[in-house]
Amino acid sequence: MSMKNLSVIDIVNKIKSKEISCQEITQYYLNNIIKYRDKNAVLETFDDAMDRAREIDDMVASCEPDNLPALVGVPILLKDNIMYKGHVCSSASKALENYEAQYNATVVDKLLDAGVVILGRTNMDEFAMGGSCENSAFGPCKNAHDDACVSGGSSGGSAVAVALDMCAFALGSDTGGSVRQPASFNGVVGIKPTNYRVSRYGLMAFAGSLDTVGIFTRSVEDNALVLSIIAGKSEDDATTMDEPVEDYLSKITGNIAGKKIAIIKEVQELVNKTEQVGLFQNVIEYCQKHGAIVTESVLPEYPMILPVYYTTAFAEVTTNMNRYDGVRFGNAVASEDYIEMVSKYRSDLLGCEVRRRIMLGNFVLSSEHYNSYYLNARKMAGIIKSKFLDILKDNDVIFMPTTYGEAFEIGSKTSDPVSMYIEDMFTVTANIVGLPAISVPVGTGKRGLPIGLQILSSPFNEGEIYNMADFVSRRCDHE
Ligand code: GLN
Numbered sequence: 335m336s337m338k339n340l341s342v343i344d345i346v347n348k349i350k351s352k353e354i355s356c357q358e359i360t361q362y363y364l365n366n367i368i369k370y371r372d373k374n375a376v377l378e379t380f381d382d383a384m385d386r387a388r389e390i391d392d393m394v395a396s397c398e399p400d401n402l403p404a405l406v407g408v409p410i411l412l413k414d415n416i417m418y419k420g421h422v423c424s425s426a427s428k429a430l431e432n433y434e435a436q437y438n439a440t441v442v443d444k445l446l447d448a449g450v451v452i453l454g455r456t457n458m459d460e461f462a463m464g465g466s467c468e469n470s471a472f473g474p475c476k477n478a479h480d481d482a483c484v485s486g487g488s489s490g491g492s493a494v495a496v497a498l499d500m501c502a503f504a505l506g507s508d509t510g511g512s513v514r515q516p517a518s519f520n521g522v523v524g525i526k527p528t529n530y531r532v533s534r535y536g537l538m539a540f541a542g543s544l545d546t547v548g549i550f551t552r553s554v555e556d557n558a559l560v561l562s563i564i565a566g567k568s569e570d571d572a573t574t575m576d577e578p579v580e581d582y583l584s585k586i587t588g589n590i591a592g593k594k595i596a597i598i599k600e601v602q603e604l605v606n607k608t609e610q611v612g613l614f615q616n617v618i619e620y621c622q623k624h625g626a627i628v629t630e631s632v633l634p635e636y637p638m639i640l641p642v643y644y645t646t647a648f649a650e651v652t653t654n655m656n657r658y659d660g661v662r663f664g665n666a667v668a669s670e671d672y673i674e675m676v677s678k679y680r681s682d683l684l685g686c687e688v689r690r691r692i693m694l695g696n697f698v699l700s701s702e703h704y705n706s707y708y709l710n711a712r713k714m715a716g717i718i719k720s721k722f723l724d725i726l727k728d729n730d731v732i733f734m735p736t737t738y739g740e741a742f743e744i745g746s747k748t749s750d751p752v753s754m755y756i757e758d759m760f761t762v763t764a765n766i767v768g769l770p771a772i773s774v775p776v777g778t779g780k781r782g783l784p785i786g787l788q789i790l791s792s793p794f795n796e797g798e799i800y801n802m803a804d805f806v807s808r809r810c811d812h813e
Contacts, residue, residue, distance in 0.1 A: 337362045342408055342502050342556040349390075349407035350399040356407035359502075360387040360451050363409045366500045367454070374475045375485070375494035377414055379454035380421055386451045393449075404563060406449035411495050411504040414455040415462055415538040416547070418442050421452075425538050426470040427460045429683035430664040439536020440571060441505060441547050441564045448563050453501055456491030460685045462507055462540045463651065464488050465515055465757050468748055469687045476744070478520040479783055483741040486516030489550070493520040496550040503560055504550045509540045510643050511736075511761025513548030514773035518736035518786030521775045523557050523803070524550050526761075527565060528793045529768040531577070535570035541650035542573075544643075544765040554774060554804040558582035561796060577794045585797030586804045591625030593802065596729035600636035604759065609739045610785050613777045617787055618733065620809055621802075631725045638714050643762035644755060645698050645711035652695025655688070690751065715766050722767045726792040731802050734760050736786040740779030760788060770796045774803040 337359055340348070348354045360383055367376050390407045412418060415425045417435035419442075424430040438446070446452075459469035467475040467490030475490040477483040478497035485494045489506030493516035496504050506513040508526035517524025525548055532547045539545060547564065551557040562583065567576045597618070605614050622628055660667050660679030667682060669675035680689065698707035725732060737757060747754045764771035770793070773786035787806060791798045 356387040356390040375491040403449035408502045409451040411501040413506045417536040425461045426458045428471045433664045440533035440568045459488035462488040477741045486519035488512040490516045496522045508548040509544045517773040519741035521784030525772045528770040530575045533568035533571040539654040541647045558800040593626045594729040595628045596732045599632045642711045648695035719767045732790040734788045736773040736788040740783035
C-alpha cells in the first residue's frame with residue numbers, strides 16, 4: 335500500500351484500523367530522509383525513533399481504537415531549536431553542536447502524550463536568525479523543488495521535510511516569518527499562531543516578545559488538528575494566555591460567504607510591483623465570487639514595520655545571547671582568562687549573522703542610542719498594532735502576500751544583509767502585532783516554484799484563519 339503524502343488524519347486512521355503499523359510508516363519516512371539527504375533538510379535522525387514506533391505498535395495492539403491518543407503513531411520532525419530530552423539540540427550552531435537537551439519543551443511533551451514518534455531534528459538558520467537557511471553552521475538547506483534555490487528560513491529544513499514527505503508534519507519557530515516564508519517557498523501550509531497561544535518553554539529564545547512555535551503540514555486540516563493539541567495555557571510558560579483552545583478542525587466549514595477580507599492599500603502598492611500581482615488578484619476575485627466581501631484599508635505607517643521589527647529583534651536577541659558564554663552551554667573554548675574565553679567562544683563558534691545582530695542589538699540598546707532607536711521602535715510598534723486591531727474590528731481576516739515572490743537563488747542575497755531583511759516585509763507584522771497568520775500555497779511563479787498567500791486574523795482567532803485558508807487551498811478544485 336502506498337504511504338506517499340498521507341495526511342496526519344489518514345495516518346491516525348490507518349494505524350487505528352491496523353491498516354499500517356507505526357513501524358512501517360516510521361521506516362517509510364526514514365527512507366525518504368535518506369533519499370533526500372542532499373537537500374540537507376534533516377540534521378540528524380534519532381536512534382530511538384524505531385523503539386518508540388515499536389512501543390506505539392504494542393499500544394495499538396493492546397488498546398481499543400477509541401482509547402488511543404489523537405496523534406497515535408504519527409512520525410514528526412522538530413526544528414533544531416526545540417528541546418527533546420536526551421537528544422542533541424544545536425540551533426544549527428557550532429556553539430551548541432553537541433548540546434543535549436536537558437528537558438522536553440512543552441510542545442514536545444504534549445505531542446508525545448498525543449502519541450507521535452519524533453524522527454529527528456531539522457536544519458535552520460543559526461539561532462533562527464535568517465530568512466534563507468544559509469546561516470546554518472551545517473550548510474544550507476536546498477529548496478524542495480529546485481536545488482539552486484533557498485529553502486527559506488529560518489525553519490527551512492522543516493518546510494522541505496514536509497514538502498518532500500520526510501515526515502507527517504514538522505514544528506518550526508516563527509519570530510518574524512520563519513514558518514510562513516519557508517512554507518511559501520516550498521509549497522506547504524505553515525502557521526504562526528497568536529503570540530502566547532503556544533508555550534515556548536523549551537524553545538531556544540531568539541526574541542522573547544516575538545517568538546512563537548509554528549506548524550508545517552501538507553494540508554490546512556492537518557494544521558488545524560495539530561494546533562488544537564499544542565496550544566493552550568501552560569504552567570511552564572507564564573506568558574501563555576488562558577484563552578480556550580478550540581477544536582480548530584471543526585471551524586473549517588467549506589463556506590466563506592459573508593466573510594470580510596481586508597486588503598491594505600500600502601501593502602497592495604508593494605504587491606503591484608511583484609510578479610505575483612495577478613495571482614493575488616485571482617485569489618481575491620475567487621473569494622468574492624464565493625460571497626466574501628473585500629474592502630481596502632489604509633495604513634500609511636506600514637513601511638515602518640520592517641525597521642520596527644529589526645530594531646526590536648536585535649535588542650531582544652542581544653539579551654538572549656548573553657547566556658552563551660562558553661561556560662554554561664555547549665562547546666567550551668580553553669583559556670585561562672574569562673574575557674578571552676568568552677570572546678574566543680563567540681568569535682570562533684558563532685556565525686557572522688549572529689555576531690552582527692549581537693553588535694547591532696548592543697548599539698540600539700546603548701544609552702546614547704536607546705531613545706532614538708529602541709524606544710521609537712516600541713512607540714511605532716504600538717501605533718501599528720492599534721491600527722491593525724482597528725482593521726480587524728471591522729474585518730474577519732486580512733490578506734497579504736507571504737513573500738515578494740518565489741524562492742530566490744542560493745547565494746544571491748548573502749553579501750547584502752539588508753536585501754535579505756527586506757524579504758521579511760510581509761511576515762514581520764504578525765509577530766509585532768501579535769496576530770495569528772498562516773501561509774497557504776496558491777500558485778507558482780515564473781520559475782515554477784510555489785507561492786503562498788498569507789491570511790491574518792485577530793488574536794486567538796485561528797479558527798477563522800483555518801476556515802479561510804482551507805477554502806483558498808481548494809481553489810483549483812472549485813474552479
Ligand atoms: N527572517 C527573520 C529574521 O531573520 C525572521 C526569523 C525568524 O522568524 N526566526 O529575523
